Amino acid sequence: MTAPDLLVVGAGITGLSSAFHIKEENPDLEITIIDRAPTFAQGNTAKSAAGFRDLFTSDINFRLSNSTIAYYRDIQQKNGYDLGMKFAGYLFLLGENDKRAETLRKLSSKTALKFYDKSDMSEDEFLVLDQNDEQSRIMGLKNIDVGILGENCGIIDPDLVCNFYYNRLIEMGVEFKFNTNVEKLNMTPVNPLNYPGEPFLWQDKTVSSLTTNSGEITAAEFLFATDVWTTGLLDPLGIDSHIRPKKRQIFQVTGGQIQDMVSQSPYTDSKIYPFTILPSRGVYLRPAPKEKSFWVGVADDIGRDFSFSENPEPEDDFYNLSLYQIAQSYVPSVRSGKVTSKWAGYYSYNTIDKTPYIFRSLNLIISTGTSGSGILKGDAIGRVTASVYDRSEKTKLYNGLEVETEKLGVEGRNIDKESIIL
Ligand SMILES: Cc1cc2nc3c(=O)[nH]c(=O)nc-3n(C[C@H](O)[C@H](O)[C@H](O)COP(=O)(O)OP(=O)(O)OC[C@H]3O[C@@H](n4cnc5c(N)ncnc54)[C@H](O)[C@@H]3O)c2cc1C
Numbered sequence: 001m002t003a004p005d006l007l008v009v010g011a012g013i014t015g016l017s018s019a020f021h022i023k024e025e026n027p028d029l030e031i032t033i034i035d036r037a038p039t040f041a042q043g044n045t046a047k048s049a050a051g052f053r054d055l056f057t058s059d060i061n062f063r064l065s066n067s068t069i070a071y072y073r074d075i076q077q078k079n080g081y082d083l084g085m086k087f088a089g090y091l092f093l094l095g096e097n098d099k100r101a102e103t104l105r106k107l108s109s110k111t112a113l114k115f116y117d118k119s120d121m122s123e124d125e126f127l128v129l130d131q132n133d134e135q136s137r138i139m140g141l142k143n144i145d146v147g148i149l150g151e152n153c154g155i156i157d158p159d160l161v162c163n164f165y166y167n168r169l170i171e172m173g174v175e176f177k178f179n180t181n182v183e184k185l186n187m188t189p190v191n192p193l194n195y196p197g198e199p200f201l202w203q204d205k206t207v208s209s210l211t212t213n214s215g216e217i218t219a220a221e222f223l224f225a226t227d228v229w230t231t232g233l234l235d236p237l238g239i240d241s242h243i244r245p246k247k248r249q250i251f252q253v254t255g256g257q258i259q260d261m262v263s264q265s266p267y268t269d270s271k272i273y274p275f276t277i278l279p280s281r282g283v284y285l286r287p288a289p290k291e292k293s294f295w296v297g298v299a300d301d302i303g304r305d306f307s308f309s310e311n312p313e314p315e316d317d318f319y320n321l322s323l324y325q326i327a328q329s330y331v332p333s334v335r336s337g338k339v340t341s342k343w344a345g346y347y348s349y350n351t352i353d354k355t356p357y358i359f360r361s362l363n364l365i366i367s368t369g370t371s372g373s374g375i376l377k378g379d380a381i382g383r384v385t386a387s388v389y390d391r392s393e394k395t396k397l398y399n400g401l402e403v404e405t406e407k408l409g410v411e412g413r414n415i416d417k418e419s420i421i422l
Helices: 013-025 059-077 099-109 134-139 158-171 227-237 258-262 316-330 332-336 378-390
Strands: 006-009 031-034 090-094 113-116 146-150 175-177 182-189 205-212 215-218 221-224 244-254 275-277 284-288 293-297 338-349 357-361 364-368 394-396 402-404
Touching (some): 013 221, 013 364, 059 402, 090 099, 221 378
Parallel strands (some): 006 031, 090 275
Antiparallel strands (some): 090 146, 244 293, 275 284, 284 293
């Protein structure tokens, strides 16, 4: 393999979208994308709940998500490329004094929201609004008093989104090399003297090559779109990736009344029940209309450790004793279903502001820290990464809004903490 100008490590949504936008801006640039998996989109991109929303409290997250949704929508509606995108809505079910109601209300100046009071909600035959029984009291479950529906929200198929970028990249002449695992980054002096032990403190440093299972690969610059694996790759060089992994699990529940529930909606014309966030502990039900199922999940925080394993396993007890108990109390249809599939992956968390990190260090560009929303921000993250590559101060997004590129970096970072994490 001849040395490309840019070697992208990671063929998930971040690597693909970033390479696509870099190549669009720099058509003559030689780009190669490598991944240790046998094909693209096999990492956390494949584990996603694949919901999309532009309901975020920090302005930058709104910009990134709103732009990405607009882009995906046009690819599907104008270009006729099916991304499995369905505007089923995101339905937040909230108790009377839930502060999130006010937070969400404020977003109505930016995006389409519908509000439902308790009497409206009582018309939804699938929900139990009042949590009066003994079990609900023990769990401290809140009643449903309010419903807030985000209309510019729904579900998507990450595999189809990645397929879109992959095909475009192939057409543009970008090379892919799969089954290629990066084992080590080789740091060398910019001006080598060929003394043993280089690089010394007083020498400027660069990453000249990567050691992989298929030999050494050199390039002028490297883009790491390696999600939770970024830390393990950069730590030996003393470069901080600023992220921590948290395990996330999804349980697909099928059968009984779920089949009827998932394929109708009192809230939108989509004939798909919305992506629903229950009032307690952030438990969500993501409709999976093709499988006539709901995917039940949660972004649990304290109590869920930061450990990391290559093959995270979903925990049956976590479903049976935690998720199921809350879900069945609000949505009795869940009682008639069975777990027909389950999986686990990781959020690559920026633990401070829950917003991606996209920055340069040496001749590396690092794009990580998607914090659980890397699909729904995927296109915009690619655009910002292309700006970091080009050293552009501003990134023009697809929706016409701008982002100051440095704000997503490390040195010039200036971002409000995101409070809607699902
Ligand atoms: C359970 C769950 C639910 C989620 N729900 C949503 C949601 O509803 N909406 C949403 O937008 N996002 C969601 N996410 C988050 C989303 O999946 C991620 O933000 C996104 O997939 C990150 O994409 P990525 O390309 O950065 O990472 P990945 O898809 O993980 O890609 C990283 C790639 O790097 C490769 N790699 C790693 N190390 C090496 C190495 N040493 N050598 C070569 N290749 C390497 C991997 O093989 C992988 O393909 C969810 C995630 C999980 C786990």
